[in-house]
Amino acid sequence: MSQKPFLRIDNIRKRFGPIVASDGVSLEIQEGEIHSLLGENGAGKSVLMSMICGMVRPDEGEIIYKGQSVRFNSPREAIRQHIGMVHQHFMLVPNLTVAENYILGQGSALRVINDMDEVHAKIRELSDRYALDVRPDALIEDLSVGEQQRVEILKTLFHGIDLLILDEPTAVLTPQETDRLLALMRDLVKDGKTVVFISHKLDEVMRVSDRISVMRDGRVVNTVNVADTDARGLARMMVGRDVGMELARNPANPGPLVLSVENLTCRSETGLPAVRGVSLHVRAGEIVGIAGVSGNGQTELSLALSGLLPVDGGRVVLNGKDITGLDPVRINASGFSHIPEDRHKHGIVMSMSLSENTVLQRYDQPPFAARGMLNRRMISEHTRDLIKRFRIKSRDEDQRIGDLSGGNQQKLVVARELARNPDFILVNQLARGIDIGAMEFVMEEMLKQRDSGRAILLISTELEELFAICDRILVMFHGEILGELPPDRTRLDELGLLMAGKTEQPALAG
């Protein structure tokens, strides 16, 4: 391209102690394009973008923005230059309204807030223009993840942007919400804005991008036009080998019943009925999937099964033992593993080390403890083993888990839960933020677990994930199981109809 680049990153380096996050990375972004950034977990995508938006300061190198060399000391300075970023972890204050979040830090500190009406009007206008459906007076804590994300995007528009950076925005979205987001990105570009998009989902990247850059080990290894590549080629550039899109798997060989759920009902945290009489059975050696548009009770179902939400009615039996309404500690001890939907809330403690997180449920049991004392050596050894097996990119087992990249945090949760030798594994969104190489590995691990006789329940909004490893798929709608289908891609239409709540026959139970 002959055009002068809108944003040029020149040979930037950034280290965190011994970890090199950016190793002389260079990248050019053109005005008005959608530029996607791909790379394995820990490749340095988030860190690079954080440097562009003033969150992190580079050690070396130069950022040239609109023809001028810039050096932002804070995100505020970047915002003033019309650079906005939506982070992997949202920056919204839960006890404030949308509008209050937007004016946070604006104007003099001693200012009396008397322009709320205008702020609300401006938010409504932007929300209408881009069909974002954001209410200015809604409290953040009452909003779903998808809604919060639109609030974050609107926040950047509110402050004014020329460049929008989206860090894995679709990881937490339903397919419908994703479609909407991709359309929004197109609209923004039409209005003359430039978008940088980070994602692990190659189909989205192929659909929306103009150009794509691939990062590996803190460097950009390649930049291509979308027309000159395909998903397979991208995967190869990322991981350095061919990634099989189809997993080899043996037919399932279901054994005795492991988990049976009869007529389970429970309410959501806000007190509304969320699970309305769900019955299902999972046998040893099979993977049962639950498909559905998110918000149809899957979250509550998984929380209720794992003891994190009170059960109103029905029974949950694991290996012949009634575990209904037990506390999570007892449920965990009954051979129950849980890979939660929200790893920060239910999976890990951000401020603790990898080792400590690895033994969260088992620190008081042998071999990790003896006579009431922790066996640090055992804990470290075990953690090191998991780090190696799951290729978790980290300094060592004593690193704070909050400093890992998002995908590597998820890998530790998966590794920990599988290592506990459970009889039953409940998974809600297996691949949240995991790169395609790791994804393949994790799925193979799940299949191995199945073949060694474990029972697995996989809740997912990603149909591909379900088709790839499930033996049968239940569809959840409005708190109920509407039907069951084999993992057969040719019956996608039927699945879609069920997910939308349309049944011809009377409802079946799994």
Added chain:
Amino acid sequence: MDDMMFLTFLATLVGAAWRLATPLIFASIGEVFSERAGVLNIGLEGTMLVGAFCGFATAFATDSVLLGLLTGVLGGMLFGLVFAFFTITIKADQIVVGAALNLLGMGLTAFLFRTYYVSTGKGIEIAQPVHIPWLSDLPFLGEAFFQQNLIVYSTILVAILATLVLYRTSFGLTLRAVGEHPKAVDVAGRNVAAYRYGAVLVGTGLAGLGGAFLTLGHSNQFVEGITSGRGFIVLAVVVFARWSPIGAFFVSLLFGLFYALQLMLQAQASIVVPYQVLQALPYIMTIITLVVVRGKGAAPGKLGQPYEMR
């Protein structure tokens, strides 16, 4: 008991309740600010004692209630500055520093009082009730509501002002965010530490004022440990009030009612309960409150946690 006597009893009770609630109102509204910013200051007992002592000493020397109140506030803030330095700048544990300041406040005021004042035995001039024409003379209502001194009346003003500051200014908005998601505040370009310092200073200033009221608006003397646990009761008030200034005002009134009830029942010859039991009433109510109003639904998410800047 006939009706007239009962109404008189009630009027006296309500009047006394407001007076006795006044130090709690100031201190709890202050603590609401502090906790909203994520700083749990359990050193209020010591801070209130310092306020009480500073107020007393100043009024002793100058005969001015107003100057006494002012030094009470400043004394509290000075204590707050120490607290803020250790918990925010040094990032020491808030509970440990708070406990240390309680001990320091008790020891320091007792020492200074014994050294300089105990032998004089002289009291000070305290704030007098203001007579409001017509209103103060109303039967029953007059005694219940309109025979207080200006400091007691000012609690209403403080509650309203605190609410306006917390919910209608940029400062208040940022403060509420700081206790919940400090990183978001940092990213928005505001200095988290500065806001926490500010919140602690508002909190300890008001606690100092509450302490000063004890010597300048209530008793005319300083006594060792004059706060008798009010600094701890305030912590329960804030929880019960769900971290809102108006809530703190009314919950404090409720606790004031327990104090007043306790005093007045002691004076009733017909009641046979040992007076120690009655004296324990406010403290028992505190424990009951904390048990009943548990669940931290409304508590600031990052209460008690230091913030690590990038």
